[in-house]
Amino acid sequence: MAKKRLAVISLNPSPPAPVATRSTLKAIQQAFPDFEIEVIYVTDLMKRARLRMVTAAAVAGVSYMPDLLRRRKVLKYAFFRTPFVYRWIGHLLRREIDPDRYDFTIQIQSLFDASVPGVPNFIYTDHVHLENLNFDGFDESDLYSEGWRACEREIYHNATTVFTWSSNVTRSLVEDYGMDPGRVECIHTGSNSAIPEAQPLTPERYARKEILFVGHDWERKGGPVLLQAFRKLEDRHPDASLTVIGRVPETEDLTGVDYLGRVPLETLPAHYARASVFCMPTRLEPFGNVFVEAMWQQLPVVATRVGALPDIVEDGVNGYLVPPGDADSLAERLSTLFDDPDRCASMGAASRERAETHYDWPIVIGRMRQRIEAELAAGQPAGAQAAQ
Incomplete structure (x- = not known):
């Protein structure tokens, strides 16, 4: 009997793709040991046509020229968000994915459509574009083009099932993209x-x-707000400390802060293990894997009520949620934890328990495999809309 075969499609290898791409691929490989797994990187296919790459960059430049000039968008991200590139990638993948060769496909990210008629395609994504409208400071003028948004909608509707990292993305797929709730699973x-x-x-x-902050985008991750809150703690908790890992503008006053800058990934666990509380009051966050890492390290988490964070932090159980930009509320919650080390320890234990039940790769990809097997057994038609 021939070994079963699946294809995993990702935009880039990691690096330069986020480390989450590498972690996801490894988890899929471990969860499907009875399958021969082939990994297809979209950019590798695209680089075979250098002239078309130049054309695609020009199309993105023209499509988003005003926003690019105002630095409201970045070309390397806008490049993949035009109907031109969407159609090109779809063409490349239809040539690459042979229905007679693969039992199904799994695509990581949702910047392209890997659906091929006759091959069930499953999407695993941490974010959808229209979910951005739920973040403070983001409005419709910040969205990518209407043409790209129509392409993105098609991506999800062509999938057999869309798997998400968090319930807010699941909700957006149903409410903003018109997905059947039965075809989306968190x-x-x-x-x-x-x-x-x-x-x-x-x-x-x-x-x-000891407060720990880990984040490279200082402004977006709420670094200035945390710094304000930390200063407010000086009277009640003069012995409190703040360690910052990441990149901070040189203009920021970090007096009294242990600023470590960028550190090797393999050293991060030691920093988590020394901390008492993890705090990153981000104002815009598709997910934030550092919160999960902190939970595994038995830390109470103080974060903002945005994006996926209400899934990760159960307010008052394994940490606290505060409004984004609210330094007073942040300082109050940190002070509450510092007033009661036993409460801190209890919340740290709750963090670990939540990580073990919700954010453990064998459990996560086990759910994915169970759903995929059910869809394949039911003979779910694949790529029906792509074939039209």
Whole structure:
């Protein structure tokens, strides 16, 4: 009997793609050991036609010229968000994916349509474009073109099932894209770091009052707001400390802050393990895997009520959620934790428990496999709309 075969389609290998791409691919490979898995990178196919790459860049430049000139958009992201590139990638994948060769396909990300008539296609995505409208400071003028948005809608409707990382994305697919709720399933995601051994919960760790922030986009991740909140803690908790990992503008006053800049990924677990609280008051976040990593490290999490974070943080159980941009509320919640190391420890334990039940790769991809097997057994028609 011939071995079963599936194709996983991703935009880029990692790096330069986010480390989550590599983690997802590894989890899929472990969850489907009875399948021969072939990985197709879209950009590798595109680079075979250099002249068309130049044309695609020109199309994006013309399509988004005003926003590019005002620096409201970046060309490397706009490049993939035109109908021209959408159709080109679709053509390349239809040539690459032979219905007689593959049992089904899984595409990571939703910047392209990997659906091919006769091959069930499953999407696994952390974000959808229209969900951005639910973030403060983002309005319709910030969206990509109407033509691209129509292409994105088609991507989801051509899929057999769309798997999401979080319930807000699931809701947006149903409400904003008109998806049948039965064709969308939130399965969450796993950690990008190795799972640490659970440590004894000692109040001493949480009594150290060490706040950890990990984020490279200082403004968007809420760094200035955290800094304001930290200054507000000086009277009640003068012994509190703040460690910042990432990139911070040189103009920022970091007096009294342990600023480490960028650190190797393999050293991050040690920083989580030393911390008492994880805090990143982001104002716009598609997901934020650092929150999951902090939960696995038994840390209470203080975050903002945006995007996927209400899935990750159950307010008052494994941390607190505050409005974005609210330094007073942030300082109050941090102070509440520092006032009570036992509460900190209890929330840290709840974080670990939530990570084990929601954000563990074997569980996440196990849900994906179970759904895929059910769809294949039911003979779900694939690419029906793509064939029209």
